[in-house]
Amino acid sequence: MSNRPPGDNAPPLGSVASKITGPLGIIAGRGLLPCVLAEAASARGLPLHIVAIRGEAPEEIERFPHTWIRWVEVGKLFAALDDNGCNDLVIIGGVNRPDLVNVKFDLAGLKALPFIFSLSKGGDDHVLSRIVRYLEDKGYRVHGAGDVAPDLLAGVGRLGNKTPSADDRADIEVGFKVVSALGRLDIGQAAVVAKGHVLAVEAAEGTDAMLVRCAELRRSGRTGRHTHAGVLVKAPKPGQEERVDLPTIGPDTVRNAAAAGLAGIAVAADRVLVAERAAAIETADRLGLFLVGENLPSASDGP
Amino acid sequence: MSNRPPGDNAPPLGSVASKITGPLGIIAGRGLLPCVLAEAASARGLPLHIVAIRGEAPEEIERFPHTWIRWVEVGKLFAALDDNGCNDLVIIGGVNRPDLVNVKFDLAGLKALPFIFSLSKGGDDHVLSRIVRYLEDKGYRVHGAGDVAPDLLAGVGRLGNKTPSADDRADIEVGFKVVSALGRLDIGQAAVVAKGHVLAVEAAEGTDAMLVRCAELRRSGRTGRHTHAGVLVKAPKPGQEERVDLPTIGPDTVRNAAAAGLAGIAVAADRVLVAERAAAIETADRLGLFLVGENLPSASDGP
Numbered sequence: 105m106s107n108r109p110p111g112d113n114a115p116p117l118g119s120v121a122s123k124i125t126g127p128l129g130i131i132a133g134r135g136l137l138p139c140v141l142a143e144a145a146s147a148r149g150l151p152l153h154i155v156a157i158r159g160e161a162p163e164e165i166e167r168f169p170h171t172w173i174r175w176v177e178v179g180k181l182f183a184a185l186d187d188n189g190c191n192d193l194v195i196i197g198g199v200n201r202p203d204l205v206n207v208k209f210d211l212a213g214l215k216a217l218p219f220i221f222s223l224s225k226g227g228d229d230h231v232l233s234r235i236v237r238y239l240e241d242k243g244y245r246v247h248g249a250g251d252v253a254p255d256l257l258a259g260v261g262r263l264g265n266k267t268p269s270a271d272d273r274a275d276i277e278v279g280f281k282v283v284s285a286l287g288r289l290d291i292g293q294a295a296v297v298a299k300g301h302v303l304a305v306e307a308a309e310g311t312d313a314m315l316v317r318c319a320e321l322r323r324s325g326r327t328g329r330h331t332h333a334g335v336l337v338k339a340p341k342p343g344q345e346e347r348v349d350l351p352t353i354g355p356d357t358v359r360n361a362a363a364a365g366l367a368g369i370a371v372a373a374d375r376v377l378v379a380e381r382a383a384a385i386e387t388a389d390r391l392g393l394f395l396v397g398e399n400l401p402s403a404s405d406g407p
Numbered sequence: 408m409s410n411r412p413p414g415d416n417a418p419p420l421g422s423v424a425s426k427i428t429g430p431l432g433i434i435a436g437r438g439l440l441p442c443v444l445a446e447a448a449s450a451r452g453l454p455l456h457i458v459a460i461r462g463e464a465p466e467e468i469e470r471f472p473h474t475w476i477r478w479v480e481v482g483k484l485f486a487a488l489d490d491n492g493c494n495d496l497v498i499i500g501g502v503n504r505p506d507l508v509n510v511k512f513d514l515a516g517l518k519a520l521p522f523i524f525s526l527s528k529g530g531d532d533h534v535l536s537r538i539v540r541y542l543e544d545k546g547y548r549v550h551g552a553g554d555v556a557p558d559l560l561a562g563v564g565r566l567g568n569k570t571p572s573a574d575d576r577a578d579i580e581v582g583f584k585v586v587s588a589l590g591r592l593d594i595g596q597a598a599v600v601a602k603g604h605v606l607a608v609e610a611a612e613g614t615d616a617m618l619v620r621c622a623e624l625r626r627s628g629r630t631g632r633h634t635h636a637g638v639l640v641k642a643p644k645p646g647q648e649e650r651v652d653l654p655t656i657g658p659d660t661v662r663n664a665a666a667a668g669l670a671g672i673a674v675a676a677d678r679v680l681v682a683e684r685a686a687a688i689e690t691a692d693r694l695g696l697f698l699v700g701e702n703l704p705s706a707s708d709g710p
Contacts, residue, residue, distance in 0.1 A: 281592065282592055282594065285588055285589075285591075285592055286588075286589075286608070288588075289584065289585055289588055289605065290605070291585065291605045291608060292605075292608070295610075296610075301611070302592065302593070302594045302595075302610050302611070303610055303611045304610045304611060304612065305589070305594060305595070305608040305609075305610045306608075307598075307599075307605050307606055307607045307608045308604070308605070308606045308607060308624055309607065309620055309623075309624060313620070317612055317616070317620070320612075321611055321612060
């Protein structure tokens with residue numbers, strides 16, 4: 105569908121982004137990350153076009169060149185990408201599974217129907233891998249957000265002022281073990297561990313809902329009343345399609361972790377996005393939480 | 408501490424309970440199960456004494472011979488058991504971890520302090536295994552509720568009218584795989600799977616809270632709007648102390664599963680307690696849910 109030659113007017117880019125040869129297509133879901141990514145790409149002089157999913161992407165994306173589409177308007181998606189010369193794509197921001205009962209399919213959507221219905225089964229990772237493969241089959245190149253804007257990723261080491269204690273370190277270790285086991289089953293990307301005890305495990309509800317639950321458990325006295333004990337651990341699933349669905353933390357994550365009485369947050373270094381990095385760090389420092397990126401011991405689980 | 412000879416006035420009992428040689432001590436936590444067990448023991452002519460944990464056990468236990476104790480009143484616990492000739496114990500009903508800040512220790516409790524503090528670390532299974540070992544070291548025999556009242560356990564096959572569909576069977580299989588993986592990490596005993604997708608995983612919040620979350624996910628449209636799709640799966644952890652902490656379902660579990668739009672509930676046969684069996688089955692039939700006990704393929708994971 106897309107057969108443009110590599111854009112020869114592409115601006116000079118850093119080594120990571122140098123393989124992006126034409127205008128960047130950003131398929132945008134929920135949250136602030138699509139805008140943050142668009143800003144980072146603009147700052148590098150990379151032309152871009154956002155294809156925003158209605159009901160998911162925020163209005164703020166209208167600051168950038170954009171096209172709104174509905175889920176399953178596959179023809180409109182391809183037209184928006186091709187009309188703007190976007191062979192290179194980043195898919196960013198959460199999306200809900202399409203509710204296939206109340207949608208109007210366009211022609212390309214109807215042709216893609218067997219594919220779309222195949223998405224309604226299986227875990228998130230399965231779904232996202234299939235979407236990436238589908239787009240690649242159509243000739244697009246799909247990149248990770250970190251390829252375009254490495255600053256979006258949490259690096260190795262602490263992001264704020266605070267460092268984990270020995271007890272926190274022990275909880276972090278248990279947490280990464282748990283998240284890795286969960287990930288192998290395509291379940292979730294996060295867990296909360298306090299004093300060696302797994303308080304909560306994330307599945308479809310998402311990290312913020314899990315942290316709210318931990319705050320409730322603490323208020324009800326069911327998990328002890330220690331404050332500044334326990335960690336939120338977040339990492340991609342082993343073998344996950346990391347170009348598309350990186351775990352994300354942001355200032356809200358920090359606030360919710362603080363409300364749950366946790367000591368801090370540990371994420372897999374270079375494999376977790378930090379939305380609103382400056383605000384996230386400022387919030388962690390103000391609330392006394394640590395925020396660290398860890399090199400995972402079991403990176404060999406990866407693809 | 409307890410050195411009575413086997414009670415020679417013990418009534419004749421079924422083969423399962425025949426190893427119980429004297430009056431039965433029931434250490435009672437939350438919920439209806441302590442009373443149901445006491446009724447089953449009484450029906451078999453087994454004398455009993457309930458040691459009820461204040462703030463946990465319901466007042467209904469006062470129908471039976473009983474002593475109320477507080478957490479960490481270890482001396483009072485042993486006195487109640489020994490005064491009533493109870494060498495054989497069943498521990499039943501959930502308990503919260505002791506809040507060690509606001510308790511008054513008795514003398515035996517002070518002596519047991521290092522043991523009690525050791526309970527504040529690690530997962531539930533760790534805690535319960537230690538309590539059992541502690542009581543066994545003192546000379547008591549700890550039995551499972553199913554040893555005294557086999558009818559409390561879900562057997563193999565369906566309990567109500569409805570049987571799982573082929574799709575449900577697939578979800579059940581994924582569910583048991585998930586629960587087994589979680590259990591190996593001493594996390595939880597239950598998960599919800601719908602169309603191959605893990606919606607929720609239980610940790611410290613308990614099964615009912617997990618099901619309420621699934622109902623919310625469904626209402627918010629984040630997990631599709633299929634009704635009667637998906638299963639709750641519940642099984643003990645591999646290697647778990649099954650005499651003490653068997654997973655439990657009851658009528659509330661069925662109602663919450665129905666509210667979450669699930670098709671039914673599958674449990675590990677002979678390893679999950681059914682509280683209020685008749686009411687649970689009636690509720691399942693009325694709400695159109697299946698309720699099945701499954702022989703786990705991976706029973707070799709056990710202790």
